[in-house]
Amino acid sequence: MEGSFGGYTDKTRVLDIKPLRTLKPVFPSGNQAPPFVCAPPFGPFPPGCTPFYPFSSSQHTPDLNQSQHQPSLVTTLRTFRSPPPPDNTTSNGDAVEPPEGSTVKRKIQRKRTPIAQNPNFSSGISAAEKENGDRKLVMSVLTRFDALRRRLSQLEDAKESVTGIIKRPDLKAGSTCMSRGVRTNTKKRTGPVPGLEIGDVFFFRFEMCLIGLHSPSMAGIDYLVVKGGGGEAEEEPIATSIVSSGYYDNDEGNPDVLVYTGQGGNADKDKQSSDQKLERGNLALEKSLQKNSPVRVIRGLKEASQSAKIYIYDGLYDVKESWVEKGKSGHNTFKYKLVRAPGQAPAFASWTEIQKWKKGLPSREGMILTDLTSGVESIGVSLVNVVDAENGPAYFTYSTTVTSFKLTQQPSYGCECGGACKPGNLNCHCIRKNGGDFPYSGNGVLVSRRGMVHECSPACLCPGCKNKVTQMGVKLKLEVFKTVNRGWGLRSWDPIRAGSFICIYAGEAIDKSQMQPAMANDDYTFDTTRVYTPFKWNYEPGLADEDGSEEMSEEPELPLPLVISAKNVGNVARFMNHSCSPNVFWQPVSYENNGQLFLQVAFFAISHIPPMTELTYDYGVTRTSGAQSLCGKKKCFCGSEFCRGSFG
Template identity: 45%
Template sequence: MERNSNFSPSSSQEGLDAKPLRSLTPMFPAPFGFNAYTQSATPPFVCVSPFAQFPGNPSFQPLAAGVLNSNGVTFAGVSDSNGPINATPISAAYRANVHSLDDEDEEEEEEEEEDEPVFTRKSSKSGRKIKRSHLGGSDGLDGTKIKRVKPVRKIFDKSLLLLPSSSNHPRETVEMVLSTFDALRRRLLQLDELEDINRRPDLRAGAIMMTNEFRANMGKRIGSIPGVEIGDIFYFRIEMCVVGLHAPSMAGIDYMTARFDHQEEPVAVCIVSSGGYENADDDVDVLVYSGQGGNNRYEEKHDQKLERGNLALEKSTYRKNEIRVVRSAKDPNCQTGKIYIYDGLYKIQDAWKEKSKSGFNVFKYKLLREPGQRDGIAVWKMTQKWIENPSLRGRVILPDLSSGIENIPVCLVNEVDHEKGPSHFTYVTKVRYSKPISSMKPSQGCRCLSVCLPGDRNCSCAQVNGGDLPYSSLGLIASRRNMIYECSDSCQCSYNCRNRVTQKGIRLHFEVFRTRNRGWGLRSWDPIRAGSFICEYTGEVIDESKVDLDDDDDDYLFQTACPGEKTLRWNYGAELAEEPSGTFSTDTYNPLPIMVSARNMGNVARFMNHSCSPNVFWQPVQHDHSDDGHPHIMFFAMKHIPPMTELTYDYGVSGKERGSGGVSRRAKRCLCGSPACRGSFG
């Protein structure tokens, strides 16, 4: 649907005067926030992305192909109304272990929210509070005070890590980098909790990955980023740094110096709109973005200056180069948290100067979204309206498939054909067991007062989980294990204990929808953060000896077959903190003695389809004693999942034997369409 904007600057708004800008000496940033003045017309060597060519992937068309010449790397393919532009990056070389302390970062009030508060301690000499950080201080070449990451320890075993360059597909590489980052961040958070220290595990994880060069898209570029798709969501600014989407860890404007028709100029390549300034972002196709500066919390507010990011945006106004735009939204599961949504490519249509609410002059830039792109923030805003008013969702067959059994209604929709719904089944929220299974070790009730705390050696529930609580304070799973033991009814802790997650039921707005070639599927109206609990696989636990695995009639039979490599490697990342990853392997994997059929009874989990590149994994969890310690099959998010993205998990490797019985299911043809598709599943 075509959208028209009625926004235009008022007569009182001043247009930008570009003439005096030529006399300014611009400061150009290298990735990760380091800034350096350009001293010579000869550019340094550019660290380019490893994705210059993609054999076997004709669908991927890089926006700018790298061509090495005497001036560095020339990017061709960025065009405006006057035809193609040849741009040469001047200052795109990475300095992974450096943070800038100039006022660009200090002025930004768009800093991401922390998972945990920053730890402070008192100096033994002066008694004043000192902010503890993983960064040390030093002076730069030009005398500027910079923060430098302390040298990290050597990787535990780098051979265990699948480096980004080993993947032939940019999407696979980006997902691998993000998965490793989150695994490392989760482990650092666990270690801090054991020491009762609150720090920034996200920044520390990002610094370690940058230092060890475990990242993607290391060269700055104009336009799209290989492997990053419109609609992708990020919960930390540093995540956008490690995949090359937005280099500064705090500043909202990312820019580089490029050569246009034998003239060197700064141009903006990406901006983040995160609420720090007076931006107008209600229209999904138009963004009115405020310039940076003048808003330093440590000094008096003042008029913004046309330099650095503001200068780059002004140059992009008449160069008409494409700019990546990242918008933000409030995290519904964290009061102070934000979620960053990549919304695609924009171009600046207009720029002017006006007075802000505080009475100081700020620069304004009106950006229009390029046509022909898939929806980004528009999907987000649409699903938020559905959550507030489900009746707005069109093509609904049933407003609640669960008939009121679930805490949140499950919508049933069909936008593909005239099918009226799935075959009849009884909706249940609990597993029904036909006989007791005594091979699972039952959890023991703890004696904790109120809630279980990390590092409490007297907590029996923590000890049976290997000494760590399996979930963070936000209810996110820390790592995949053979078994997770939650607190049970025999525990003295309260219902609000952080070790009670899956037993509370679903907390997402699901919809069961009709797919084009794989029957019915499952997706969520909510964004889902990596490690979040999704749902349990409910149904009838059946006797394995009575199951005909060659019978294809039961498409809803769940068995704990060995999953693919992606699921097995979900814990990878602890190696970067000099710890074993505890990763499963096909050689050491042992399936559980349990099979669940959801053909006659089940819940939303029965509609999750298979994928060789899944975004969900299953995890055995035990949280009761009444059934002799039976495990429950719980599903968790492998990665950040945007709204309206189909939820899939790996059904298992075809032909793989189960246990000592040597029983395997007949392989079925896979239609997941993933670049890493195995062709079949079992």
Template identity: 50%
Template sequence: MERDICPDSVPFSSSLDKSKVLNVKPLRSLVPVFPSPHGFTTFSPPQVPPFVCTQPSGPFPPGFSPFNPFFVPPDSQQHPQTPTNQPGGFGFNHPTQTPSVPLPSFRTPPPPAARAQFAGAGNGDEGSSKKSSRNREAGINKGESVRSVTEEDACNDNRIWAAPYVSSFNMHITDAETTSNGEKQKSKSHKRVKCNQDTKLSLSAVGDIFMTFDARQRADGDRESVTHILTTFDALRRRLNQIEDAKEANPGVIRRSDLKAGAILMNKGIRTNMKRRIGFVPGVEVGDIFFFRFEMCLVGLHAPSMAGIDYMSIKFEQEEEPVALSIVSSGAYEDNVGDGDVLIYSGQGGNINRKDKQVVDQKLERGNLALERSLRRATEVRVIRGMNVGHSNSAVKVYVYDGLYQIQESWIEQGKSGFNVFKYKLVRVPGQPDAFKIWKSVQQWKEGSTTRVGVILPDLTSGAETVPVSLVNDIDDERGPAYFTYFPTLKYLKPVKSIISSFGCNCRGPCLPGDANCSCVSRNGGNLPYIGTGIIVSQKSLVHECGPSCSCSANCRNRVSQTGLKVHLEVFKTKDKGWGLRSWDPIRAGAFICEYAGEVVDKIKGDEDRDQDEDDEYIFDAARTYDSSFQWNYVSELLDEMPGDTNETDKTSLPLTISAKNVGNVARFMNHSCAPNVFWQPVLRANNNESDLHIAFYAIKHIPPMTELTYDYGIIQSETHSNNARHRRKICLCGSSKCRGGFG
């Protein structure tokens, strides 16, 4: 298509190599730099406006130079050169670009300070797209003034989350809210808050300092800060989910508590590893798992909240190029293939409005270009693999950090849909702990394609549990633990009257969140203790579950600890701690694992019975003292709530002693750790005023497959044991940095 040229436009030579002004980077990722003509000196006084319009032929204001993208001094013109294939390039010719008409405008050159070694526009985020179609795809109300979630959307250092996104939890699918007369409401302006990089931020929980973040910790994290941020995020997400569950469901509303929790923490500056980097991320370990993309954003592992390729521009010598930092392989593209230490990764793009199918050819831009440059520069790329876990109707996506990879080769091939796809072969850097390999091994064990080495019994419960529990020893020749009778719950040797009222509810069907007429909801402070996925919201002094005296249905969500095992557990022989317990499946933070089963024993005993207790390694004593610094619940101040029972953790008011020496379940094999990944919670089931108190175990954090499950045994502080010379404190072998040296 031809275009008329203004008669005042500056002419350009037909022999000029116009490709010199082109750049393969997307325009929105570039900070414009306008060259001055040969021999022309520019000057930019502070008081002069940054943009001035004038005629192309002049006159020009002082300090301004004409912007003519095709102007080259006659003595510096060169003949076009045939481009050569760079090492690691794709080896295809780029189409010829049509020259643009010179723009009749002039701009001052940027100051030298603006040219930093690391370009801040990672992932093309020099500006944000506001297309309403993408807002609709993300389910965000147009009137909320929220930055749209695009393919390059990332947790950038300069990102400001809009106030309505923080205050309004519901994400409306409709493009705009309408008033009663059908007219669209105008979006209101909201204040935005941006955190100062030098400001120290602290979280308070029940009046105590939870943790303080300064500028250094936000730039470079460690294991403690990463763990704290992930714990804070998930606790806040659970509470937001609980609040929304109690509200009446609205058609067309998507409840995304993860996005709301992430926005709150971003606005508060509660994040770490904000400094973008190639290679390992401080505090994030190979094998860590994530159930939400926002978790990876907050700890600096992978910045984009949607895109699969995270990249940034880096200056190599005198040339600035985009390089890839991390990729997420989650099956969003039809041609992704990965097994073991090799990953064949498909480039991004080409699947417009389609999640799993190509509809156009992919282009060498953005993340695809960054991967190609990483191949040429031989830089390492972090790889996160996403996998669907669970049954097809209830599967969830879990992301595992598989460590560093290097790109070995790249090419273009025709995908299954008939369109061109960029392909990259990545090979894992040797010497790293296994992560994805473990997932693949477990999958093969479940499918029966390979046999688990060292299996003694495929199910030591003999069918007492709905999920089998394997007994495995791949360490030595021991054939199993001492004999005991497997029993999945508690045995009260004699009836015990409850000291707390436990009459049941009169609900028809399952108990509903926020139901003021449900006695079980009222006893839990007006909220059910679990969200819809069966995750416990907060650690409390006592959780009231529905029980035998309740008229609600068996599928009531307030019966979580009564439904048996939900993950495939394995009792295995450890190297130095006897038998231990771990899971074949990933476990989400707050998920129920099992209860401590056994025989309830009387605390009032003679000396002979106490001597027997000293030899009983399977005693659970709820009266022991525990680490008071353990904080797992949400920080109520983040939601402007007053601290209440949601932060109570005192369990000593309901003493309970259980012996699993002769009768018990898998919990008897759980070892002690001073830095555990499991906590225990007293649960009282409604049973007509008879004592039906149980001890349930829940995950403190996301637990990867084949990770040993441990909890804190505590320390006996009773006067009887302190005066008993025969009581021996056991040596702790947990090996954590917080080890107290002993327990019991």
């Protein structure tokens, strides 16, 4: 071979070879093979030719000659991105049984009904209510959303949900509520939104979408397209609301001034920074400046005591100025100065004040004691009075337990889980007592009200157990304060998420049969035998695509009547006042220790509770009749729209 010497080939030499395109094509003669035919991708295909992927899903390949005389057949086709069906399915995705003796690996998934196959579900919200809501409807929508989110979070944590992990239960719950019509205030508007109050807090962006406060689930600027002034056909955007991502530049630390950065310009198609453009949300804010149209402002904050960002509705702001300046990347960005409209209730300003209290500068006004528990609670409870000169409530002994109340039972040593208790593990004693479910989500939020929540025993071997929520004590910065007309009350410096544990009702357990009449009217007595106004808090099985027959009862199931007096011995729960529209509910919780069953009453948040909002629960009505019931009732000063007028 040329260029080869003794087995060595010189690869540096360029061979004189003509490209293939200069060669003449060679076709077979007529008697050797059928003529060359180019079949369309969807068929029909000539005899001897088979369709290739991704067109191989046709149910029938007609003969070339027959197709000229018969109508075309409807075939099931897949897109180029669709993979071929598995061996145990047909081309349209229907499952078929594998041949006898074969082994097929299957993923086990929880049976859930698709949205289109659940025609019996009704949101219960009329078309008019969806367009314009009120306070009651707004709170109902938020409660239903969070109940579904907690359930989806529970399924995510459960062992059987491994094959269908829901990474963001809030997004799944939000999209489900949106598609099922569990929403309100769909009519987009500027200014206030019906049913919303300044200071309302949200833990998820989708909550604001469902109640019409801020429609986009991602974008920071929401706007409305209206008729412009240049002609009948001309339209222009006007801003309705903005969500700040954190602490923006403000005027000398004034919480009522916000300097907001426009949207866009962070990344174009080439993932490079670019100048922001005066379009969409940026143009809408500019038009709001020109038209003096107010904009709703939602502040996004990061609390040290919370694992996620919190959003607070701070009311209406006016756009006062706009300008362009160079950003950190050197590109032009739009800046808008917004000033809070006067005469509104404080919201973000109160939040910033609380942060100063936590740092000790300045000190809390009206502070009597920085910690009335004297170190019993891991987080101090403040005692404050800015109403009158009273120096504090009557003396009592602070305790975090229910004394003199134990139910003897068979010896129990707790579960023996090497790691954490796993949902669905019926070999775990603690999980089995809760019906196979884990009562709390991963962040300690109660999933559902139930007859009894069974927590793990202190003797359980699992490290870092998440099923001892009420046994870990108060985790909020609470404050006992003097009210105007209801004595002492309780509130929190921290925002409280719906389902979060607040405290237990500590005190002395009393035998119901030995209660004296004076004790029954005691302001510091909690009686589980009273009649409490029922309310719906758990998720709806129909909304979660589950069988409605498995709906969990929310009525408490106590082994015997439990009455607790906190007059002489108690904790912060003794200061919670009654309300006919409470934001806190009680839940019986039990746990085992040293062969005994301990029973206690725990309080959880019904809804998201903003900071400095009084914590209240329903005291219920004593099970008496006639004149005795009238003597035992007390006048109610809760001020609720749905106040019953009395309680006790």
